[in-house]
Amino acid sequence: MYVGHQRPTGGTTIVDVSDPANPRHLVTIDIPAGWHSHKVRVANGIMIVNHEKFGQAGADGFGGGLAIYDVARPSAPKLITKWMTVGGGVHRFDFDGRYAYVSPTVEGYVGNIVMILDLANPAKPVEIGRWWIPGQWQAGGEEYPWADWVAPRCHHPLRFGDRLYVSYWHHGLFILDIADMARPRLVSQVNTSPTFPHPTHTCLRIPQKLRGRDIMVVADEDVAKLWPSPPAFAWIYDITNEQLPVSIATYQVQGLDLDGSPQPAMTGCHQPSERFYGSVIPFAWFAQGLRLVDIADPFHPREVGHYQPQAAPGADRPSSNDVTVDERGLIYLVDRVHGVDIIETSVFG
Numbered sequence: 334m335y336v337g338h339q340r341p342t343g344g345t346t347i348v349d350v351s352d353p354a355n356p357r358h359l360v361t362i363d364i365p366a367g368w369h370s371h372k373v374r375v376a377n378g379i380m381i382v383n384h385e386k387f388g389q390a391g392a393d394g395f396g397g398g399l400a401i402y403d404v405a406r407p408s409a410p411k412l413i414t415k416w417m418t419v420g421g422g423v424h425r426f427d428f429d430g431r432y433a434y435v436s437p438t439v440e441g442y443v444g445n446i447v448m449i450l451d452l453a454n455p456a457k458p459v460e461i462g463r464w465w466i467p468g469q470w471q472a473g474g475e476e477y478p479w480a481d482w483v484a485p486r487c488h489h490p491l492r493f494g495d496r497l498y499v500s501y502w503h504h505g506l507f508i509l510d511i512a513d514m515a516r517p518r519l520v521s522q523v524n525t526s527p528t529f530p531h532p533t534h535t536c537l538r539i540p541q542k543l544r545g546r547d548i549m550v551v552a553d554e555d556v557a558k559l560w561p562s563p564p565a566f567a568w569i570y571d572i573t574n575e576q577l578p579v580s581i582a583t584y585q586v587q588g589l590d591l592d593g594s595p596q597p598a599m600t601g602c603h604q605p606s607e608r609f610y611g612s613v614i615p616f617a618w619f620a621q622g623l624r625l626v627d628i629a630d631p632f633h634p635r636e637v638g639h640y641q642p643q644a645a646p647g648a649d650r651p652s653s654n655d656v657t658v659d660e661r662g663l664i665y666l667v668d669r670v671h672g673v674d675i676i677e678t679s680v681f682g
Contacts, residue, residue, distance in 0.1 A: 335404075337371040337382060339654060339669050345370050345382050347407050353663055353675045359408040365395050368422075376430035379455050380404040383435075384415070385422035397422015397438065401455050416450065416458045425489030427607075432514075433458070434490040434497060441472030444486040447499055449514050464509055464517035466501065483559070488534055491607065496520070496575075498536035498549060503559065506536045506551055508575055521576050525568070530559035535604045538572075543612060543631045547573045550628065555601035555619055563590040564601025567616065569631050584634040586621045599652055599669075606656045606664075610681045613637060615664055617653040623666050625680050638680050645670035 334348040334356065344364045349357040362382075364370055370382040380402040384395070398417040402410040420438030424445055427434040433450040446465040450458045466485050468478050479485065483503040490497040490509070497509040497517065505524025509517045526532070531553035539548040549572045555565035566585040570578045589601060599619040606615040612629040625638035642651045645668050654669035662681035666674045 334665060334673070335373045335375050335380060336667065336673060337373040337655075338369060339371045340369065340387070343369040343387065345373050345380075347404070347410065348673075349407070350659075350663075350675065353661075353677075356673075356675065360410065362402075362410065368395055368397075370400065372425050374426065374428035374433075375404060376428055378403065378405045379413075379428075379430070379452065380410060381426070381428050381433060381452075383423040383426060385424055386420075399423055399426070399433065399435065399450075399458070401452070401458070403455075413455050414457070421445075424487075427489065427491050428452075429492065432461075432492070434492055436487040436489045439463070442469045443471050443477065444469060444484045445488070447487050447490050447497065447509070447517065449511070449517075462511065462514045462517055464519075466504060466507075488532070491536060491538065493538040493540065496538070498538050500533045500536050500551075502532040503557070504533075506533050506578075508536075508572070508578070521578055523570075523578050523580075525553070527559055529553065529565075530562050531555060531565035531601075532557050534602075535607075537605050537607060537614070539612075539628070541612075543628060546571050546631065547575070548628065548631045549578065550605055550614060552602050552604050552616070554603055556598050558598065561595035563593050564596050566590075566602050567605070567626070567634075569628060569634060571631070582632050582634055584626055584636075586618060586624060587636070589621065603654060604656070606658055608658045610658065610662065613680050615656045615658060617656040617666060619652055619654075619669075620650045622651050622653050623656060623664065623674075623676065625678065638678055640664075640666070640674070640676050640678075642666060642668065642672075642674045645672050 336346045346361045347359045369387040418437040436445040449462040486502040488500040490499045495512040499507040508520040534554035535552040537550040549570040551568040553565040569582040616624045622641040652669035655667040664676040
């Protein structure tokens with residue numbers, strides 16, 4: 334189990350979970366104060382973690398980007414190289430064992446953009462493509478149209494086939510054609526802000542057809558609201574015609590939004606697991622813990638299980654921040670403040 338830390342300690346911890354009832358700490362990789370590496374991906378014996386400023390101040394000389402490790406021996410990770418960028422660094426990313434799809438801050442651009450890195454040689458990552466919303470390339474002289482709006486920010490891209498499904502915070506979602514990775518091309522875009530004031534966090538393409546349709550699950554994150562509001566929720570989009578994504582359903586934890594009244598941040602949705610089995614999607618739902626949502630009928634998503642973890646020491650409620658599933662069907666639920674719950678369920682049986 335590879336765990337990225339949201340808050341100080343700030344780094345990455347590797348845990349042996351061959352006996353999931355008795356996790357065994359192997360190693361923790363620390364990073365300097367003012368930075369964090371809260372995301373981690375592993376494939377083909379290579380571990381990638383992000384380096385991003387935590388708040389406004391980060392230790393000088395460290396810098397944002399991606400750290401790339403050899404984890405053939407998980408108890409003894411070896412740093413291969415660090416890919417550097419400027420500014421705040423890299424937020425989320427995807428990694429398929431060859432290519433990394435990242436959301437870095439880049440010199441000359443406003444906010445985070447989309448970038449594709451080739452790690453065929455992990456010691457020498459090579460940028461092969463980038464994409465941004467027109468207006469972000471300040472150094473290129475593009476007119477900036479958002480003086481009275483939230484600055485654009487790519488949250489993270491997820492690849493499926495020759496498409497990237499990209500969340501762009503308060504600028505919505507974008508589907509990109511990457512058949513030519515050097516020249517990503519816009520297919521379509523949707524933005525539910527400002528009608529709904531939550532930022533777009535994850536765009537998860539479902540690999541199989543459901544009810545004969547191509548489906549994408551889109552999670553809004555219950556933070557950074559444009560104004561006080563009810564908790565964020567998840568959307569189900571029909572993308573059979575990918576030039577015209579259409580929302581066909583939503584999902585909210587039952588009883589969480591009774592009358593539309595504002596509620597505190599981190600009460601509602603955060604994100605779905607990017608790994609799942611069949612049509613059941615595990616969600617990290619902040620204070621509501623783990624929610625298992627079956628979208629076999631994408632017009633009528635339904636909850637088929639939930640788990641409410643204990644609040645972390647010193648916290649007044651849970652803050653379920655990330656979730657994933659392993660090949661055994663075990664669920665790993667990460668708390669934003671501290672700790673991981675390992676959960677067994679019959680739903681994937």
